[in-house]
Amino acid sequence: MASTSQPSWVMSLPLGEPAVGTSLQTWLYQSLREAILSGRLPAGSKLPGTRALAGHYAIARGTVQAAYQQLLSEAYVEARAGSATRVCEVLPEATLQAGYVQRKVVPDVALSRTAPATGWIERLEAITPIFARRTVTPGLRPFFPHRGDVGAFPVDLWRKLHIQQLRSSRAATLLDSDPQGLPVLREAIAGYLAVARGVQVSAGQVLVLNSVQQGLDLCLRLLVPPGGQVWLEDPGYPGARQLIEVAGYTPVHVPVDEQGMRVQEGMRRAPKAALAYLTPSRQAPLGSELSPARRMALLRWAAGSGAYIFEDDYDSEYRFIAKPIPALRSMDAASQSVILAGTFSKLLFPSIRLAYLVLPPHLLECFTRAAALTARHANSLSQAVLAAFIQQGHFDRHVRRxxxxxxxxAEALSEAAARHWPGLIEVPPIRAGLDVACRLLLDDEAQACARIAEAGVDVMPLARYCHQPLPAGMVLGFAPYDEASIFEAAQAVEKVLRQ
Structure with a gap:
């Protein structure tokens, strides 16, 4: 009975066919009334216009008007001059007794069924997640670490580039794209790495992903045998440690000092490890750099044992006292053992969710296939916008600014610490990054951090990054906070710690 012309209002309100012997007016009235009683048309919802409904069901408009008038007279619907016909907020008592529910609310139900024992689930339950589900607040409180200042990002420029990519002539950016990443973005990343990180690679060796975490997950799946050993810095990035543990691999915690990971200790503990995860350009969280001698020792070990090195280059561009040191990958032209990972979430803004791996040629095909299988591809539109942002010089200007x-x-935090924290917190010279690991000159780290939080200041206990305990400390972020906020928070910390 319905016509082939299907207005959008009518498509969401199928009414079925009239029963034999039932007039069209009665059928329409009863069908609409049933839709109201069942909650398909909830209180306040708008009914289709009489002309659209009549045209869709190929019936006279007067029939529709008569059915609407009957619903109106019985207080199921209401009509105001110049406005659409809507379902009444309050219905007659008889309608309520018939089972009408004004707004259907489906409560949470505790099911008796439990998740299967796969190993993953049990291990997930045993950790405190680094990427916790939490309510996102508009701003962060000092001194929450690992964040940049998104308020300083050129949003208007980004919007302009976004609009340019949405022109009809560029509609291809709205389609599925190459799982390896848009060629134009891979070219831009390769050019950036050559200048900023000393890494000479072709665009064909770049794989665009959503995050460094995704890149590490691919490395574990493809390069490490079940239960295999993986070197980790201690202290180190908790997200990497948790992913390795939850996936069922064996973490080998290698100590870190002022020269970075102690490579000889890693070789002593696990000479046959399949993978080494580290942050050589700026160690997370201590901030040290892997010394040249240890870099060479690490590369020799990987080449001799057949292991791979996952180089997390997460925020090394923000170096304050000199030009950023070259990436470890720049020294690995021969053995092809280093997989370089970088992210734009730290350099631009977290929700961009774009990162990359630089892969040895022999790994490119299997990694691209795995990425396509597990996540298809990163957001094509965001990739196109980022490529334009880099190619037009905006990325370089933004990073320098x-x-x-x-x-x-960083200088403000050092000054505030010198003024307010003598005998409480020792802040080392800040040479790079978004945050700094500090020594706490008090015995109880957990209690001190809890008192600081009660004062409205956020810090991260150093213990969160450690496998083996270290002297009390905390990691403080400074990048997202202006100087006034830094000094105000420093005073609040001093007040609670000196009590």
Whole structure:
């Protein structure tokens, strides 16, 4: 009975066919009334226009008007001059007794069924997640670490580039794209790495992903045998440690000192490890750099044992006292053992969710296939916008501007610490990054951090990064906070710690 012309209002309200012997007016009235009683048309919802409904079901408009008038007279619907016909907020008592529910609310139900024992689930339950589900607040409180200042990002420029990519002539960006990443973005990343990180690679060796965490997951799946050993810095990035543990691999915690990971200790503990995860350009969280001698020792070990090195280059661009040191990958032209990972979430803004791996040629095909199988591809539109942002020089200007801004805020934190924290917190010279690991000159780290939180200041206990305990400490972020906020928070910390 319905016509082939299907207005959008009518498509969401199928009424079925009239029973034999039932007039069209009665059928329409009863069908609409049933839709109201069942909650398909909830209180306040708008009914289709009489012309659209009549045209869709190929019936006279007067029939529709008569059915609407009957619903109106019985207080199922209401009509106001110049407005659409809507379902009444309050219905007659008889309608309520017939089972009408004004707004259907489906409560949470505790099911008796439990999740299967796969190993993953049990291990997930045993950890405190680094990427916790939490309510996102508009701003962060000092001194929450690992964040940049998104308020300083050129949003208007980004919007302009976004609009350019949405032109009809560029509609291809709205389709599925190459699982390896848009060629134009891979070219831009390769060019950036050559200048900023000393890494000479072709665009064909770049794999665009959603996050460094996704890249590490692919490395574990493809390069490490079940239960295999993986070197980790201790202290180190908790997200990497948790992923390795939950996936069922064996973490080998290698100590870190002022020269970075103690490579000889890693070789002593696990000479046959399949993978080494580390942050050589700026160790997370201590901030040290892997020394040249240890870099060479690490590369020799990987080449001799057949292991791979996962180089997490997460925020090394923000170096304040000198030019950023070259990536470890720049020294690995011969053995092809290093997989370089970088992210734009730290350099631009977290929700961009774009990162990359630089892969040895012999790994490119299997990694691309695995990425396509597990996640298809990263957001094509965001990739196109980022490529334009880099190619037009905006990325380089933004990083240079933020490097200067973060250097000023690092200096402000050092000044605030010298003024307010003698005998409480020892802040080392800040040479790079978004945060700094500090020594706590008090015995109870957990109690001190709890008292600081009660004062409205956020810090991260150093113990969160450690496998083996270290002297009390905490990690403080400075990058997202202006100088006034830094000094105000420093005073609040002093007040609670001196009580």
């Amino acid at each position: 933020m490097r200067k801004l973060y250097a000023l805020r």
